[in-house]
Amino acid sequence: MSKETTEFKPTDWQSPEMKARIKRRYRKEKSFRVMGFTAVIIAALFLVTLLGKISSDGIYGFFQTSIDLDVPFSEAVIGNPRDMDADAFEQQVMRTNMLRLINDALVKEFPEVKSRRDRRELIRMVSSGARAQLRDMLLADPSIVGTTQRVRLLASDDIDQVRKGKINPEEAEANRKVKDRELAWYNKLVEEDRISLNFHTAFLTHGDSRDPEMAGIWGATVGSALTLVVTLAIAFPIGVLAAIYLEEFAPKNRLTDLIEVNINNLAAVPSIVFGLLGLAVFLGVMHLPRSAPLVGGLTLALMTLPTIIIASRASIKAVPPSIRDAARGLGASPMQVVFHHVVPLAMPGILTGTIIGMAQALGETAPLLMIGMVAFIVDIPGGVTDAATALPVQIFLWADSPERAFVEKTSAAIMVLLFFLIMMNGLAIWLRQKFERQW
Amino acid sequence: MKKFAAAAALLTAATLGTTGAEAQSRDQIRIVGSSTVFPFATAVAEEFGRTTSFKTPIVESTGSGGGLKLFCSGVGTNHPDITNASRRIKKSEVELCAKNGVAGIVEVKIGYDGIVLAASKDAAPMQLSLRDLYLALAAKVPAPGTDGGEGNLVDNPYKTWNQVNAALPNKPIVVLGPPPTSGTRDAFNELAIEGGCKTFPAMKAMKKSNKKAYKALCRGIREDGAYTEAGENDNLIVQKLQTNSEAVGIFGFSFLDQNGDVIQAFPIAKKEGGDSQAPTFEAIADGSYPISRSLFFYVKKAHVDVVPGIREYLAEFTSDKAAGDFGYLADRGLIPLPAEDRAKYEQAASALENLVLD
Numbered sequence: 114m115s116k117e118t119t120e121f122k123p124t125d126w127q128s129p130e131m132k133a134r135i136k137r138r139y140r141k142e143k144s145f146r147v148m149g150f151t152a153v154i155i156a157a158l159f160l161v162t163l164l165g166k167i168s169s170d171g172i173y174g175f176f177q178t179s180i181d182l183d184v185p186f187s188e189a190v191i192g193n194p195r196d197m198d199a200d201a202f203e204q205q206v207m208r209t210n211m212l213r214l215i216n217d218a219l220v221k222e223f224p225e226v227k228s229r230r231d232r233r234e235l236i237r238m239v240s241s242g243a244r245a246q247l248r249d250m251l252l253a254d255p256s257i258v259g260t261t262q263r264v265r266l267l268a269s270d271d272i273d274q275v276r277k278g279k280i281n282p283e284e285a286e287a288n289r290k291v292k293d294r295e296l297a298w299y300n301k302l303v304e305e306d307r308i309s310l311n312f313h314t315a316f317l318t319h320g321d322s323r324d325p326e327m328a329g330i331w332g333a334t335v336g337s338a339l340t341l342v343v344t345l346a347i348a349f350p351i352g353v354l355a356a357i358y359l360e361e362f363a364p365k366n367r368l369t370d371l372i373e374v375n376i377n378n379l380a381a382v383p384s385i386v387f388g389l390l391g392l393a394v395f396l397g398v399m400h401l402p403r404s405a406p407l408v409g410g411l412t413l414a415l416m417t418l419p420t421i422i423i424a425s426r427a428s429i430k431a432v433p434p435s436i437r438d439a440a441r442g443l444g445a446s447p448m449q450v451v452f453h454h455v456v457p458l459a460m461p462g463i464l465t466g467t468i469i470g471m472a473q474a475l476g477e478t479a480p481l482l483m484i485g486m487v488a489f490i491v492d493i494p495g496g497v498t499d500a501a502t503a504l505p506v507q508i509f510l511w512a513d514s515p516e517r518a519f520v521e522k523t524s525a526a527i528m529v530l531l532f533f534l535i536m537m538n539g540l541a542i543w544l545r546q547k548f549e550r551q552w
Numbered sequence: 553m554k555k556f557a558a559a560a561a562l563l564t565a566a567t568l569g570t571t572g573a574e575a576q577s578r579d580q581i582r583i584v585g586s587s588t589v590f591p592f593a594t595a596v597a598e599e600f601g602r603t604t605s606f607k608t609p610i611v612e613s614t615g616s617g618g619g620l621k622l623f624c625s626g627v628g629t630n631h632p633d634i635t636n637a638s639r640r641i642k643k644s645e646v647e648l649c650a651k652n653g654v655a656g657i658v659e660v661k662i663g664y665d666g667i668v669l670a671a672s673k674d675a676a677p678m679q680l681s682l683r684d685l686y687l688a689l690a691a692k693v694p695a696p697g698t699d700g701g702e703g704n705l706v707d708n709p710y711k712t713w714n715q716v717n718a719a720l721p722n723k724p725i726v727v728l729g730p731p732p733t734s735g736t737r738d739a740f741n742e743l744a745i746e747g748g749c750k751t752f753p754a755m756k757a758m759k760k761s762n763k764k765a766y767k768a769l770c771r772g773i774r775e776d777g778a779y780t781e782a783g784e785n786d787n788l789i790v791q792k793l794q795t796n797s798e799a800v801g802i803f804g805f806s807f808l809d810q811n812g813d814v815i816q817a818f819p820i821a822k823k824e825g826g827d828s829q830a831p832t833f834e835a836i837a838d839g840s841y842p843i844s845r846s847l848f849f850y851v852k853k854a855h856v857d858v859v860p861g862i863r864e865y866l867a868e869f870t871s872d873k874a875a876g877d878f879g880y881l882a883d884r885g886l887i888p889l890p891a892e893d894r895a896k897y898e899q900a901a902s903a904l905e906n907l908v909l910d
Contacts, residue, residue: 230878233878237883241599241880244602245602280813281813284813287812288812288813289812289813290809290810290812290813322598323591323594323595323598323884324598400630402630403582403630404610404612485612487612487613488610488611488612488613489590489593489594489597489598489610489611489612489613490608490610491597491598491601491608492601492607492608500580500610510613512785512787513587513613513784513785513786513787514591514787515591515786515787515804515806515807515809515810515884515885516810516884517810517811520787
């Protein structure tokens with residue numbers, strides 16, 4: 114028996130010092146748990162406040178106030194469709210000042226308003242988009258000429274804000290956007306049950322507008338989609354090929370180490386830097402069109418590349434060497450090993466990384482600022498070289514508009530953007546769950 | 553994988569193909585420039601697109617300086633046709649334009665914009681003069697009791713408004729305003745700070761003796777925290793004012809026009825003890841409100857008739873229905889030009905008269 118074993122005494126778990134130590138250990142663990150839980154709660158609270166604020170504001174953005182008016186489509190103003198052929202009638206309708214129709218309808222509703230100036234104020238209660246609304250009605254059905262129709266016309270943003278309770282009628286008149294007279298007219302319309310708040314599909318189907326009640330998110334959505342298609346078409350093949358080469362074929366030396374360090378660095382470079390690069394290269398040297406989704410997509414592809422390469426390399430590395438050995442043992446060439454076995458097995462991880470990279474690109478504004486995509490564009494882009502904006506840019510532009518009604522439009526646009534982000538991240542999770550393999 | 557590579561190759565080919573086409577022709581007007589003019593230019597662009605057969609112009613908000621730089625970078629469809637500015641074009645910019653072959657420029661003045669000092673409704677009202685603003689916000693001010701001039705200047709010692717002027721409330725000086733990149737800030741420095749600076753005779757004398765120092769001293773804003781740069785977003789300033797009743801914000805008139813129910817604007821006097829003037833539509837239009845500036849846009853003559861619709865856009869912007877007294881731009885907060893001035897610019901725009909700098 115050596116000296117040490119005779120001197121060793123088993124731990125006395127019941128001794129007072131040991132009991133105190135154990136107690137301290139449990140206390141530490143407990144306080145760590147409490148701290149961790151508090152951290153989660155704080156993060157959740159921030160998230161709930163943010164989402165709560167956005168959705169309580171944004172939900173109004175999907176609804177818009179309308180005024181029902183009896184519009185006399187008189188032949189005196191529009192002309193008689195039976196006297197002319199379809200083309201001539203269409204031209205005639207395009208030329209007609211629809212404000213006269215709205216004016217006539219309002220005069221019938223408010224015969225007491227006489228002076229020209231007051232009438233203008235009255236007409237201002239109806240959105241400037243109502244003109245297009247009447248024009249489309251006439252073009253769709255010329256037979257309504259000569260009749261009087263009850264039409265649900267979009268109200269102006271000010272009237273809309275009154276309906277939504279965002280303008281306080283108790284406030285002193287001088288400080289209010291909507292004056293007492295307009296409020297009296299509004300109240301008369303309410304009494305006659307002509308004011309209604311309806312779901313506003315135009316918000317989802319229209320392009321941008323300077324009138325909040327006419328503004329829509331579709332132009333920006335299409336712009337974002339086109340940009341992402343370009344980004345995916347460039348970043349995915351290049352990123353995956355780079356990852357495969359670096360992981361499977363490249364020799365391990367100083368040079369590849371340097372490349373690896375640089376790729377990891379690029380992933381942390383602020384996105385505005387990629388915007389400057391895009392401005393210099395794509396616009397400056399290659400003379401691609403300004404504000405085009407093509408340039409936006411190329412710029413964002415540069416930004417997403419490192420993310421895709423890093424994720425792809427990680428998932429290629431995770432494929433066990435035994436798979437490669439087995440394939441080689443059966444006589445497969447290095448190319449066959451990679452493309453028949455390694456890449457298909459790594460695909461779920463590669464796709465997840467790609468989708469997360471794309472979601473990042475979807476939320477990016479700063480690089481787009483430099484290449485002219487922060488612009489007022491009404492037309493829906495039809496291709497990658499048409500001028501376009503993107504969803505986050507639209508949010509930025511609306512947040513900066515003076516009209517009060519754009520506050521709710523901004524929040525509504527954020528909700529749309531969040532919806533797409535959730536969809537993309539959900540897809541990433543689904544892909545991972547469905548195809549991931551455990552070894 | 554092969555498919556992706558093929559798609560990428562196709563895309564690149566398509567890109568190169570369309571590049572050539574784009575460089576040759578463009579059927580859509582491109583506008584850049586000031587963020588102050590942006591809300592008005594976009595309103596005109598939209599109305600123009602709606603009522604004519606031309607495409608709706610693309611309007612980018614790049615700031616006055618950035619817009620003029622793009623505008624002056626050359627002739628050809630890769631460069632913008634029109635730039636908006638919340639100040640007049642500078643001589644150096646005209647020279648830059650000329651150097652790059654942009655010779656014919658048409659200048660159109662569209663109206664005025666007032667720069668407003670406002671606070672929350674809960675704040676005590678203040679009657680400010682330009683001298684008060686200078687003393688409260690300049691980096692260097694005349695030592696108390698002196699008349700200023702070189703040698704008599706000290707770092708701004710004032711912490712509360714009543715130290716600046718005993719008639720003002722005892723409230724800390726907290727001002728939220730635009731950053732130096734903004735045209736609004738340029739105009740504020742020039743009109744308000746320099747305007748107050750000039751009321752000290754010794755400072756005014758410096759303008760002749762040492763112009764460079766005068767400009768630096770009379771336009772420099774303090775950087776010790778009393779003036780906070782709140783970014784280019786005026787909506788943000790309005791929101792911050794509502795939560796902090798001690799703060800005073802600086803922004804364009806159109807934001808006051810839209811938010812009159814939650815914020816109050818302070819009347820400003822040109823001279824110490826003179827009549828102070830609230831920033832109303834009328835006061836800015838007739839020039840009695842001291843901090844107002846003109847808004848412009850500039851058109852490249854070489855692009856007229858090359859890019860379709862420029863003449864018609866000019867006609868729309870200068871028409872009575874847009875820029876007139878009861879036009880739709882006035883609804884959005886633009887202060888229109890007097891009728892005869894507007895008629896003059898409407899005439900100049902339709903004749904494409906060349907810019908003359910005096």
